[in-house]
Amino acid sequence: MKVKKLKDRVRVSLEGAMTVNQAAELKEALLKSLDQGDRVEVDCEHVTEVDLSFLQLLCAAHRTAMSSKKKLSIVDQDDSALSDAVVRAGFNFHKSDGDGSEGDCMWIGGKEQ
Numbered sequence: 001m002k003v004k005k006l007k008d009r010v011r012v013s014l015e016g017a018m019t020v021n022q023a024a025e026l027k028e029a030l031l032k033s034l035d036q037g038d039r040v041e042v043d044c045e046h047v048t049e050v051d052l053s054f055l056q057l058l059c060a061a062h063r064t065a066m067s068s069k070k071k072l073s074i075v076d077q078d079d080s081a082l083s084d085a086v087v088r089a090g091f092n093f094h095k096s097d098g099d100g101s102e103g104d105c106m107w108i109g110g111k112e113q
Helices: 020-036 052-067 081-089
Strands: 002-005 010-018 039-050 071-075
Touching: 002 020, 010 020, 020 039, 020 052, 039 052, 039 081, 052 071, 052 081
Parallel strands: 010 039, 039 071
Antiparallel strands: 002 010
């Protein structure tokens, strides 16, 4: 897991298994990233395994970002363990994570939210 501050964003690059075993480390990295910038990208290209705790952490980080008027997005999720887990968990069918306002669910409408 690497956190890199770029010119206009912070990128969190993940690789390997993202399961309950990595949850504490991932939570810390996501919170640190949101403190460092207004736009955070989570790169999941090299993620090989995902469980429900990872999806829940991403949702919680997204809600935290939204409440702070920041953006959190997932990049390189197509054809990955993440996209498979999202479908298996039924997250791609969610209509809303928050108060019903447009754009409040990171799983709706593709990668950028």
